[in-house]
Amino acid sequence: MIMHRPKTIVVGLDGSPASRGAFEQAMILAASLRARLVAVSVAPSLAGLERIGREEIRELSRPFEQALEDASDAAARAGLPLKKVLEAGESFERLVDVAEAEEASLVVIGDARRAYMERVLLGRNVAKVIGYSPCDVLVVPEGTRLDFTRVVTAVDGSRQSMAAAGRAIGLCAAYAGKLDVLAVVDVPVERNLIYGIFEDIKRRALIAVSAVVKAAQAREVTALATVLEGAPFRAIAGFAAEIGAGCLVLGSYGKSGLRRLMLGSVAERVLALASCPVLIVKSGPGDPDDVVGALDP
Structure with missing residues (x-):
């Protein structure tokens, strides 16, 4: 829950x-x-x-x-x-x-x-x-309302983002909401020249969103997977606005980790652009709503 x-x-x-x-x-x-x-x-x-x-x-x-x-x-x-x-x-x-x-x-x-x-x-x-x-x-x-019937969570395959995704699933299960699972592939132009790197990053993104969708379906939560390319903070905020999300769920890297993460980071820029409430999940892997195990071998 x-x-x-x-x-x-x-x-x-x-x-x-x-x-x-x-x-x-x-x-x-x-x-x-x-x-x-x-x-x-x-x-x-x-x-x-x-x-x-x-x-x-x-x-x-x-x-x-x-x-x-x-x-x-x-x-x-x-x-x-x-x-x-x-x-x-x-x-x-x-x-x-x-x-x-x-x-x-x-x-x-x-x-x-x-x-x-x-x-x-x-x-x-x-x-x-x-x-x-x-x-x-x-x-x-300012001026936004919390609505758990349309929730977006952004994952990058890290344990923290997957724990947040688990929390998002819990929200949707509790409030009969629909979940959009988003991963953003950000590859600089010069790195695209490196053979196979883009495909590998995209494959990892697909694995992450697929794991969350599978976990959501196990709890009878409707979930859609989306993989975008571009600057993560703009893609995440823009996607949430485009679909009319009522809540965006993001993971943290712990107390000291998020302090470093938030200053000048993707997460801080998402907050600056967000058109809906944003839940920052501070809890670590191992919580009941954590789906990180879906990625374990």
Whole structure:
């Protein structure tokens, strides 16, 4: 099932339209999974501000307090219990700290709509949350809605991507969704001159997507395989947009690995272009929804 039915979902709030949209989607998910919902808002650190007045300090925290109050009202209207946490400091650090303290299974964050380069340069906080998070992270671009009836997962044959594919299968099984399994073959022009290399890479891609489709069919999930050529980040984001996906599922390389992966990587660029929510699966191989065994000899 989705993320093994998380007992706790932690949502980051800063009062922006993107974070409010993420909270709305988190409420729907929490209701579906009967999960605890924890809202976290991180105000600027007060260190070094001793010389300004108390009212000025209070003014700095007020928007973040208001974000929590608004979330509390929304949760009450939906009949959902909500734990509110107000922190101060570096936003990604405090959010991750709360996720660890609450033993969260999922962190949900919004991502503001900006021009592509702005999202790459200013979205580093999103990348840091993902890199340091102890659990899966759902990134909800501003103005998008989470929909598990059409899910896309991208695989490259790695154990991490196959574990994410397993999670995607679980999502589709739980929500009667359809799964699109995508692999992208990216071979520079000069390498095409090397005899057989393109065919070998494409063969490996076909093996990966076929393994996921087979695992999906074993759970009575409709799955389609697609292999594309080109720049992976553009191909993945473009494919998800073209078919109207409601969720894109990608694998991570662990806590420290994803920190390196996300900065200037394919995954970060996919997030910058994504037209739907993106679930980054932090769990490793061996989980119940992992299909990596399908590739083992």
